[in-house]
Amino acid sequence: MKKIIISLKKEKYPVYLDCHLSKLGYLIKQHNCGGKVLVVTDENAGKLFSQIVVNSLKAAGNKVKVLTVKPGESSKTFNVAYNLLKECSLYRMERTDVIVALGGGVICDLAGFVSSIYLRGIRFVSIPTTLLAQVDASIGGKTAINLPWGKNLVGAFHQPFFVVMDFSTLETLPDREISQGMAEVIKSAVIRSKKLFNYLIKIDASETRKHLKYFVPECVLIKKRVVETDEKEEKGIREILNFGHTIGHAIEINSKKLNHGESVSVGMVGETFLAFKKGICSYSTFEKVKSLVEKYCLPTKSGITAEAAAKSMLFDKKTKDGRYRFVLPVRIGAVKTGIEITPEEIISNWEKWQ
């Protein structure tokens, strides 16, 4: 088992890589926490992994309760968060007790958010079981729920006590779930790593699963470097992780078909096209990003109108004085932040890259 330490200004925590879920009880003890543990999971992850997690926690002397929510973004709401908070309170959880997030990005965001506000913040341990959550959502302490018109509009920074990644959980994922995780792998490569981008070009996409053990630590290291320099997105550095997400979130909130990774894929292609149109990157950079997205079976078209997307983008967290601010690639491995783009530019280019 390897570990990567995320070192922030006031706190640091380990990310245990390739660590079997049955080690959780031992790790909780090692970190001097535990007592009452509330495991928050969804129907998919819970069915596969909650028993092993519960057994491990109980064997280490913890009292354990499991709460299961419906899979998907529809669980990132005030109602679901309220029900979890109510359960925490009725279970008489105290500040030293622990919430465990067991699942994908939705569970990490939701359980992390609940732990950030219950009793003004209790400990939480993140166990991301999807590729998307391992390469992005579980690192860096962003927690959130959605509002009906915008993603992640309510949330807090709340760092996990530690993160456990068991790579064998990725073996259970359907192909579409691997693909949506690959969108965040491609994003990490475009913003910070030409080496990872070239690796993604070189390998055979039908053998993606064989390479996950390489992608996950690479992406954790990229994210570590970003969040360590700009923990709370105050210096214009952490913003780079939003590449593809300005258009992506607008698509996701309007789409009934595309998931997060798929929406971000369309967003990455669109934002690279806008970068080309603004003279920030070359046409060949646009072609490279588009063909990599296609190679990993991810979409470049959304079926959403430019007008609907432009309206949703006004709620993007980077928007300032009603103006959209984008993260755009300069070349593979480097991006520029704070680029202003008008609604007219979005609307007039929308059909050109879709």
Ligand code: GLY
């Ligand atoms: N997922 C973007 C961030 O953590 O900042």
